[in-house]
Amino acid sequence: MNPDLLLVLGLIVITLSIPAILSALSDRRAPRAPIMTILIGGAMILYAATTKPGGYRLEDIPTAIYTVVGEILP
Numbered sequence: 464m465n466p467d468l469l470l471v472l473g474l475i476v477i478t479l480s481i482p483a484i485l486s487a488l489s490d491r492r493a494p495r496a497p498i499m500t501i502l503i504g505g506a507m508i509l510y511a512a513t514t515k516p517g518g519y520r521l522e523d524i525p526t527a528i529y530t531v532v533g534e535i536l537p
Contacts, residue, residue, distance in 0.1 A: 466515035467527040468534075473507030474524075476500060 480500040487494035512518050519527070 465531075465534075466511040467530050469507050469511035469514075470519065470524070470527050471531040473504040473511065474528075476504035476507065480504065 477500075480497045483497035483500070484494045487497060
């Protein structure tokens with residue numbers, strides 16, 4: 464699988480789990496599922512960073528996002 468795609472998917476998964484964490488904390492529940500979701504997203508990002516030669520820098524993230532969006536949209 465493309466490392467850029469894994470990076471973008473991991474970032475999306477982590478971003479979408481933030482409201483779930485806030486909801487669980489405001490309801491005074493343990494945020495077990497959102498924490499697992501963050502771990503999955505982090506694992507995707509870590510795998511993408513280790514499989515891409517040279518890894519990722521912060522400057523590479525917007526380029527990776529635009530590349531993935533460009534591959535998906537015709």
